Amino acid sequence: MPTIKVATPADYDLPRDVCSYGYFVLAPNYWDTKARVLWRVFDLGQRAVLAKVSQKSRRGGSLSVWTSESLDKTEVAALRAQLTRMLCLDETAEHLAQFHALDPRFAASGKGRLLRSPTLFEDVIKTVTSCNVTWPGTIQMNKRLCEVLGKRAVVAKAAPQAHAFPTPAKLARARPATLRARCRVGYRDTRLIELARLFVLPPSRGGIDESWLADPATPDEVVFKSLIELPGVGPYAAANIMQLLGRYSRLPLDTESVRHGRSVLGMKGTSAQIMKRVKQHFEPFGAHAFRSYWFELWDMYEAKHGPSHTWERDSTGKLFTAAALNAT
DNA sequence: GGTAGACCTGGACGC
C-alpha cells in the first residue's frame, strides 16, 4: 500500500487541528470520527487520488498519508504542497506561541491552527457557498460541486469520498444552469463561474494574484479592498478569506457574531451595534483577533456538542442551524 | 453613506 510520511511542527495534533474549522465536514473532506483520520480526494493534475491522513502519536508525530494509487515524484510533491497549505504545517510552534501569549486561554489546549483548503480557489468558493445560506445548504452545495464537476478517483464503491474539488478551469467552463439545477447553488451560479475565471486568468490580464495576496508585505487593508471587489464577496466573505490566507486581524462578522455577542458576551442593542461591539471586544488581540474570536466560539460549540473530532458530517449540519444554536 | 428589497434553497411548521 503506497504511503508517504509528512513531517509536522512539534505541537501538531491531527484531530485538534483538522477539526478546528467547519470546512472539515465539507466535501471533498471526510473526517472519520472513529478512526480519527482525514479522508480526501486530491486533484494532482493529471488525475485524482484518494488519500487517508493519519497520525500515530499525538503532538508532533509525523503524518502517514496512504494513497489509493502509487504516485510519481511530481505527484508526491504536489500532494505535500497541498497538505502543507491545508493543515498549516508551515506555521511553527514558535509562531503559534505569539497567539497564546496574547490569549492564554488557548495555551493549554494548544488550539490555534485553522484548517483551510489545499488551494485559495477552494477557500474562496467554499466561502461564497457559505454566504446567505444555512450550514446544511453549504454542506450540500460543496458535496454536489464535487460530484458534478470534480475529477473522480479510482476507488472502491464504499470509499468515503470519490471526487475531488473542481478545478478553476472546470468551474469556469460550467454553465450557470448546470450549477443551479445540479449543484443547487441558486443565484450564486454566475458569481461562482466569474470567480473561477478570475483564477484561470493570469494576474497580468486581471486574474487573481495569489502570491501578492499571500505576501506578508501586502498590507491587510489593501488585501481586504482587493477581495471585496470580487463577485459574491462582501465584507463578511472578504474577512473570512483573509483568515484563510493566515491574516487574522479582521473578524468575519455575521449573524453568528451577533448571537455570540448577545448570548455569551451579554451585549445589547441592534445587530449593527452588536457587530461593532464584538469587533471592539476583540481588538486588543490585534493581529490574532480572529483566532481569539473563533476559538471562543468553537469552545462554546464543543461545550454544547462534545469535542469537534466526534462530529459526524451527516448530522453536524443540523447542530448549526439558528434554531439549534439558540436553544441552550 | 445608509437602507430597503430581491436573490435562492432547504428546513420547520401548520393544516
Added chain:
DNA sequence: GCGTCCAGGTCTACC
C-alpha cells in the same frame, strides 16, 4: 402532502 414562513450575506437601486 402541500403551502407558508424563515435564515442567511451580497448586490442594486434609491434617497
